[in-house]
Amino acid sequence: MAAEPGSNQSVERALTVLRALAAGRTELRVSDVAKATGLGLSTSSRLLATLEGMGFVDRDPVSGLYRLGLDMVSLGGAVLNSHPVHREARQTAQDLAAELGLGVNVAVRRGDRLFYLLNFEGRQAPRPFVLAGQYNPLHATGLGKALLTGLTGEERRALLPAAALHAYTHRTVTTHDQLDDEITRAAGRGYATEVEELALGRACVAAPIRDGSGTVVAALSVSGPLSAIDLPNREAGLVRVVIEAADSVSINLGYVGPAHVVPHQAGAPEVVS
Template identity: 85%
Template sequence: MAAEPSGNQSVERALTVLRALSGGRTELRVSDVAKATELGLSTTSRLLATLESMGFVDRDPVSGLYRLGLDMISFGGAVLNSHPVHREARQTAQDLAADLGLGVNVAVRRRDRLFYLLNFEGRQAPRPFVLAGQYNPLHATGLGKALLSGLTGEQRRALLPAAALHAYTHRTVTIHDRLDEEIANALARGYATEVEELALGRACVAAPIRDGSGVVVAALSVSGPLSAIDLPAREAALARAVIEAADSISIGLGYLGPAQVAVPEAVA
């Protein structure tokens, strides 16, 4: 008889199953999960049954397909409610989405990608899915550029090697020298823009959020279809609204002004 996996291995396998269910398709067969996790069918089936009994996975009684269980929301809600940026930004972002009629997003940097803490859809920028909990690239988004503005050029290159600057559209910035220029402009103006760099037909305006030490800890953006964003006519007004909202959140986090801004240290 094969030896039972260690406790750590069992936890790792269970988390791998949950990650497989959280990506892309909403419902999967046991064989789909086994393929995605590179686990055996019997092991996968056993893990799914255990996770189902604990409420972390739901199984459709008719199709037999698995999806993440509603109890996972409890964990996500608890994590968000304990995050200082989420607590400080939620009402501000919701009010801004209602005022502008556009999508408003708040994100933090998780290693080499941005992670959405929250988003609200305005009437002109509806979405069929929730952005919170999703990841996106740093170099191809306004939010990402705002987050990267807290790093030096050397730090950005260490974080994002040239090969990591993937092109998502013909407009995506894929060269560090050009990204340096974009971020220098963002620092000078106080906000970053992105037009069809991640997805065609969409644009955004974003500004950094700082904590009490002046470090960039998050970013806020307004986003939507090109027709709704209308940067040629609205850029100044949108930039002002985004900067004011980001500054309000920063003040709530203890930021006192430019004199406190932490200057990024170069990577040795």
């Protein structure tokens, strides 16, 4: 791990340790942390002890293994509570998950991936882990395609080189020509779908969320097992509620809709919002 020019190496190393713990699905040994971060054993041990003392890392007293500490939840909660999309989307997403019994997710784009701001799981779409804070690819998800409707084809190619369009299943879109078709279709009808492109047996419907300037700043999706989503029979109904939910969040963020033309009394067109 090389420090960036002008960065504080100790801070960078500590954050790298936290990221290693966040990436692990299980508790880690000091040697695991050292391997994941590229730091020495003594450095890793010292950093873990410091982070433990500050409450950001917990150590199991029996096994000696490390995991993220509960004080990280306080930081994460503060971040989410201050994020405008999270504030405006939380209740809408929670209500929709309860109504449909499916998973409802809201994500933003961070670089070349999507980042889950929140998710609620309905009774038909349970998960054994929390999606909030996780990353997923843009090209292989309905949320990602909805987010990509805010970019031009040239911008998408600059953001996602061809080599980045990995195949996660046999259904994944893996070329920019295919992705262009998907994004054009999504932009034209106002929603994107994904069927077994990221994981077999799952599907989703997603719509973009816009801010007051009309920029796509997030996306909202309904997701779950194929049998629960049942797109052949439920697509129209799911699309309606997903678009309505995304539009509701957009309105709360200040979006007033695209400009449209209405006639003056004298007959000359006037562009209004």
